[in-house]
Amino acid sequence: MIFDRNENKQVIALLGAGSMGAAIVRRIAPGKKILLGDISEKNLEKVAHDFQYSGYDVETMIVNALEKDSVEAFANKAASLGDVMYFIDTAGASPNQAAPEHILNLDMVGTGYAVDAFGKVMAKGGAGLLISSQTGYMYPIPYEVENEILNTPTEKLMDLPFIKEVAMQNSGFAYMIAKRINHLQAMRAAATSWKERRARINTISPGVIVTPLAYDEFAAAGEGYQQMVDASAAERCGTSDEIADAGAFLLGEHAGFITGTDLLIDGGVIASIRTGNYQLPVQ
Numbered sequence: 001m002i003f004d005r006n007e008n009k010q011v012i013a014l015l016g017a018g019s020m021g022a023a024i025v026r027r028i029a030p031g032k033k034i035l036l037g038d039i040s041e042k043n044l045e046k047v048a049h050d051f052q053y054s055g056y057d058v059e060t061m062i063v064n065a066l067e068k069d070s071v072e073a074f075a076n077k078a079a080s081l082g083d084v085m086y087f088i089d090t091a092g093a094s095p096n097q098a099a100p101e102h103i104l105n106l107d108m109v110g111t112g113y114a115v116d117a118f119g120k121v122m123a124k125g126g127a128g129l130l131i132s133s134q135t136g137y138m139y140p141i142p143y144e145v146e147n148e149i150l151n152t153p154t155e156k157l158m159d160l161p162f163i164k165e166v167a168m169q170n171s172g173f174a175y176m177i178a179k180r181i182n183h184l185q186a187m188r189a190a191a192t193s194w195k196e197r198r199a200r201i202n203t204i205s206p207g208v209i210v211t212p213l214a215y216d217e218f219a220a221a222g223e224g225y226q227q228m229v230d231a232s233a234a235e236r237c238g239t240s241d242e243i244a245d246a247g248a249f250l251l252g253e254h255a256g257f258i259t260g261t262d263l264l265i266d267g268g269v270i271a272s273i274r275t276g277n278y279q280l281p282v283q
């Protein structure tokens with residue numbers, strides 16, 4: 001059986017073959033070559049199987065987002081398959097899944113490795129999307145510290161006093177700060193390495209989206225989490241498909257003037273916090 005005789009397809013690389021990543025890729029997948037990277041063989045097999053039996057052209061690769069060499073090998077593999085037009089990074093761990101150091105190494109440094117590596121292989125006109133979080137709006141980082149972060153190479157982020165003294169306090173701080181830093185990572189890349197390749201890069205900051213990760217958060221944070229969702233304008237959690245709708249827009253040609261910015265998609269949670277309708281529990 002030959003379902004598709006086209007050659008030289010545009011490449012979509014997804015790092016983190018989880019719920020949100022799979023939904024985003026599916027929106028833009030027809031006629032493209034998909035490369036899935038994940039540390040979990042089980043997740044890779046599941047998503048690749050679904051894609052393959054839905055008519056998509058897919059390959060997989062074990063990638064550890066914590067390791068620079070592994071991420072660079074993933075970017076090079078993507079480039080070997082054709083023009084890398086799309087890169088999506090959803091590899092992450094949430095506060096109740098890991099210790100602060102792991103969260104910072106994965107959600108902050110690992111994302112930095114990926115942005116740096118794909119900043120060397122993106123095709124002209126390509127687009128990238130990092131999945132941050134609404135929590136990136138919950139802990140304001142002082143302006144001068146953000147400037148320092150913007151000027152710090154990925155390998156040195158963990159050495160910054162702010163990271164050692166503030167972000168390492170607990171997993172909640174680590175996650176909020178890592179996710180804000182994702183916005184800065186997209187901002188910096190959009191103005192430097194990705195700009196040089198004529199590629200765009202943005203972040204989406206989702207609110208509570210029902211995925212295995214959200215099940216873990218609900219199980220651990222329970223009542224507080226429920227109250228936060230109940231206080232929001234939407235009064236419900238979101239779905240991966242809603243993130244995928246926005247992701248497809250940001251990755252697509254209608255977003256050609258959008259780069260280096262973030263789109264908050266949280267059903268109104270941050271609005272409810274900023275207006276005092278919901279108060280975050282003291283960390």
Ligand SMILES: NC(=O)c1ccc[n+]([C@@H]2O[C@H](COP(=O)([O-])OP(=O)(O)OC[C@H]3O[C@@H](n4cnc5c(N)ncnc54)[C@H](O)[C@@H]3O)[C@@H](O)[C@H]2O)c1
Nearest residue numbers: 016017018019020039064065091092133208209211213214
């Ligand atoms: N679900 C939510 O409510 C929510 C809200 C805001 C932000 N996010 C963020 O969205 C992203 C995607 O989350 P999701 O809900 O789709 O979760 P998910 O658990 O379905 O997907 C995450 C994927 O990352 C992979 N991964 C973990 N460590 C890795 C590593 N070292 N190397 C490579 N891959 C690794 C996992 O195996 C998994 O497939 C995460 O960054 C998360 O922090 C999630």
